[in-house]
Amino acid sequence: MTVRYLAIAGIATRVGVSPNTIKKYADDGRLPEPDAITGDGPKSVRGWLPETIDAWNASRPGRGRKAVNDQ
Template sequence: MTVHYLSLNGVANHLGISPHTAKKYADEGRLPLHDAEVGDPPRNIRGWLPETIDTWNASRPGRGGRPKKTSS
Protein backbone atom coordinates (compact mmCIF):
# COMPACT_ATOMS: atom_id res chain seq x y z
CA MET A 1 0.00 0.00 0.00
CA THR A 2 1.35 3.41 -0.99
CA VAL A 3 1.32 6.16 1.64
CA HIS A 4 0.49 9.62 0.29
CA TYR A 5 2.29 12.57 1.87
CA LEU A 6 1.58 16.25 1.29
CA SER A 7 4.38 18.46 0.00
CA LEU A 8 4.44 22.13 1.01
CA ASN A 9 2.28 22.89 -2.02
CA GLY A 10 -0.02 20.05 -0.98
CA VAL A 11 -0.22 21.44 2.56
CA ALA A 12 -1.12 24.86 1.12
CA ASN A 13 -3.83 23.38 -1.08
CA HIS A 14 -5.15 21.20 1.76
CA LEU A 15 -5.47 24.23 4.07
CA GLY A 16 -6.61 26.72 1.44
CA ILE A 17 -3.58 29.00 1.96
CA SER A 18 -0.96 30.18 -0.49
CA PRO A 19 2.20 28.13 -1.08
CA HIS A 20 4.18 31.18 0.08
CA THR A 21 2.37 31.10 3.44
CA ALA A 22 2.93 27.35 3.82
CA LYS A 23 6.65 27.81 3.13
CA LYS A 24 6.78 30.67 5.62
CA TYR A 25 5.11 28.50 8.27
CA ALA A 26 7.62 25.72 7.59
CA ASP A 27 10.63 28.06 7.65
CA GLU A 28 9.46 29.57 10.94
CA GLY A 29 8.89 26.14 12.50
CA ARG A 30 5.15 26.73 12.76
CA LEU A 31 4.13 23.54 10.90
CA PRO A 32 4.21 20.27 12.79
CA LEU A 33 7.23 18.01 12.40
CA HIS A 34 7.13 16.35 9.00
CA ASP A 35 6.23 12.66 8.77
CA ALA A 36 8.69 11.81 6.00
CA GLU A 37 11.80 13.20 4.37
CA VAL A 38 13.30 12.26 1.02
CA GLY A 39 16.82 13.20 0.00
CA ASP A 40 19.59 15.04 1.74
CA PRO A 41 19.65 18.66 2.93
CA PRO A 42 19.55 21.28 1.62
CA ARG A 43 17.43 19.85 -1.22
CA ASN A 44 15.45 17.38 0.84
CA ILE A 45 11.70 17.13 0.40
CA ARG A 46 9.50 17.02 3.49
CA GLY A 47 6.12 15.33 3.58
CA TRP A 48 3.17 15.46 5.96
CA LEU A 49 0.29 13.05 6.32
CA PRO A 50 -3.05 14.79 5.78
CA GLU A 51 -4.06 13.64 9.28
CA THR A 52 -1.02 15.39 10.78
CA ILE A 53 -1.97 18.66 9.09
CA ASP A 54 -5.65 18.32 10.06
CA THR A 55 -4.76 17.71 13.73
CA TRP A 56 -2.34 20.64 13.75
CA ASN A 57 -4.83 22.96 12.03
CA ALA A 58 -7.64 22.06 14.42
CA SER A 59 -5.54 22.90 17.47
CA ARG A 60 -3.31 25.75 16.33
CA PRO A 61 -3.68 29.06 18.13
CA GLY A 62 -5.18 32.10 16.48
CA ARG A 63 -6.85 31.17 13.23
CA GLY A 64 -6.69 27.41 13.72
CA GLY A 65 -9.67 25.26 13.06
CA ARG A 66 -10.68 27.13 9.93
CA PRO A 67 -12.66 24.97 7.56
CA LYS A 68 -10.80 23.82 4.47
CA LYS A 69 -11.47 25.75 1.28
CA THR A 70 -13.97 23.90 -0.88
CA SER A 71 -14.04 23.82 -4.65
CA SER A 72 -17.07 25.45 -6.22
Protein backbone atom coordinates (compact mmCIF):
# COMPACT_ATOMS: atom_id res chain seq x y z
CA MET A 1 0.00 0.00 0.00
CA THR A 2 1.29 3.46 -0.89
CA VAL A 3 1.40 5.98 1.95
CA ARG A 4 0.24 9.44 0.89
CA TYR A 5 1.83 12.47 2.48
CA LEU A 6 0.80 16.11 2.33
CA ALA A 7 3.26 18.70 1.04
CA ILE A 8 2.90 22.47 1.57
CA ALA A 9 0.09 22.94 -0.99
CA GLY A 10 -1.87 19.97 0.37
CA ILE A 11 -1.61 21.24 3.93
CA ALA A 12 -2.81 24.67 2.82
CA THR A 13 -5.86 23.18 1.12
CA ARG A 14 -6.62 20.95 4.09
CA VAL A 15 -6.52 23.74 6.69
CA GLY A 16 -7.96 26.51 4.52
CA VAL A 17 -5.05 28.93 4.27
CA SER A 18 -2.71 29.94 1.45
CA PRO A 19 0.39 27.92 0.57
CA ASN A 20 2.47 31.01 1.41
CA THR A 21 1.07 30.96 4.95
CA ILE A 22 2.00 27.29 5.38
CA LYS A 23 5.46 27.93 3.93
CA LYS A 24 5.94 30.71 6.48
CA TYR A 25 4.77 28.38 9.27
CA ALA A 26 7.28 25.79 8.08
CA ASP A 27 10.09 28.34 7.86
CA ASP A 28 9.26 29.63 11.36
CA GLY A 29 9.14 26.12 12.85
CA ARG A 30 5.41 26.28 13.57
CA LEU A 31 4.55 23.06 11.72
CA PRO A 32 5.08 19.69 13.38
CA GLU A 33 8.14 17.69 12.40
CA PRO A 34 7.57 16.08 8.99
CA ASP A 35 6.65 12.40 8.90
CA ALA A 36 8.87 11.86 5.85
CA ILE A 37 11.64 13.61 3.95
CA THR A 38 12.68 12.61 0.45
CA GLY A 39 15.91 13.69 -1.17
CA ASP A 40 18.88 15.54 0.23
CA GLY A 41 19.85 19.14 0.77
CA PRO A 42 17.86 22.16 -0.42
CA LYS A 43 15.88 20.07 -2.93
CA SER A 44 14.51 17.71 -0.27
CA VAL A 45 10.75 17.49 0.09
CA ARG A 46 8.99 17.23 3.44
CA GLY A 47 5.75 15.32 3.86
CA TRP A 48 3.18 15.08 6.62
CA LEU A 49 0.52 12.46 7.21
CA PRO A 50 -3.01 13.87 7.09
CA GLU A 51 -3.60 12.83 10.71
CA THR A 52 -0.46 14.71 11.81
CA ILE A 53 -1.77 17.88 10.17
CA ASP A 54 -5.30 17.38 11.51
CA ALA A 55 -3.99 17.08 15.09
CA TRP A 56 -1.75 20.14 14.63
CA ASN A 57 -4.59 22.17 13.11
CA ALA A 58 -7.00 21.24 15.91
CA SER A 59 -4.58 22.50 18.54
CA ARG A 60 -2.90 25.47 16.85
CA PRO A 61 -3.62 28.83 18.47
CA GLY A 62 -5.41 31.58 16.58
CA ARG A 63 -7.26 29.45 14.06
CA GLY A 64 -8.98 32.12 12.03
CA ARG A 65 -10.80 29.86 9.60
CA LYS A 66 -12.35 26.44 9.68
CA ALA A 67 -10.44 23.51 8.28
CA VAL A 68 -11.74 22.01 5.06
CA ASN A 69 -12.72 18.83 6.94
CA ASP A 70 -14.78 20.81 9.50
CA GLN A 71 -17.15 22.34 6.98
